[in-house]
Structures are given as structure tokens and as C-alpha cells.
Amino acid sequence: MTGKPKNLSQAIDDLENDSQAATAGIQDRLKSEFHKIEETLASLRPHLEDLTGKLGDEAKKAKSKVEGKVQENPWATVGIVAILAFVLGFFFASKIKRDE
Numbered sequence: 001m002t003g004k005p006k007n008l009s010q011a012i013d014d015l016e017n018d019s020q021a022a023t024a025g026i027q028d029r030l031k032s033e034f035h036k037i038e039e040t041l042a043s044l045r046p047h048l049e050d051l052t053g054k055l056g057d058e059a060k061k062a063k064s065k066v067e068g069k070v071q072e073n074p075w076a077t078v079g080i081v082a083i084l085a086f087v088l089g090f091f092f093a094s095k096i097k098r099d100e
Contacts, residue, residue: 005011070077 005014
């Protein structure tokens, strides 16, 4: 802004010029920050892909172990499922009674 405006038209022009300059500065800053974020994501992508692969391998191993245990001890599995069902039923039933 250049001093005190002489009239309303000059005041509006000064405000428009100041807002355009501020907007340009903000846009430049946002572009710079966005570029930094893109670079960071690009550098992280290979690490994330590696972790995804490792996680998938570990999940497959865990699945195989669980399936093996279920085949070795099917009655233990039935018992565990029954206990879990009982506990979940108990908690849900008590929540329903509290809500009424």
C-alpha cells in the first residue's frame, strides 16, 4: 500500500494489488511445499513396496502356521472358537442390557 489513498477507487486498487502480491507469494510457497512432498513420497515409495512385500510374506507364513495348527488339533480350534463366541456374546448381551 502506498500511503493514504486519495479516494475509494485508489484504496480498492491498492487492496487488489496487495492481495494479488500476497496470493502470488502464497502460491509460490504452496508449489514449493508440494514439490517437497512429492520428492519425499517418491523416495519413500521403494521402501513402502519392500515393506509391503515383506508383510505379505509374513502373512502367508502366519496363515500356513495357523492352518497347520488347525489341522493338527481341530478340537482345540473348536474349543477356542466356542470360548471366543461365548465371550463376545457375553459382552454384546451386557451392552444391550445397559442400552435398554
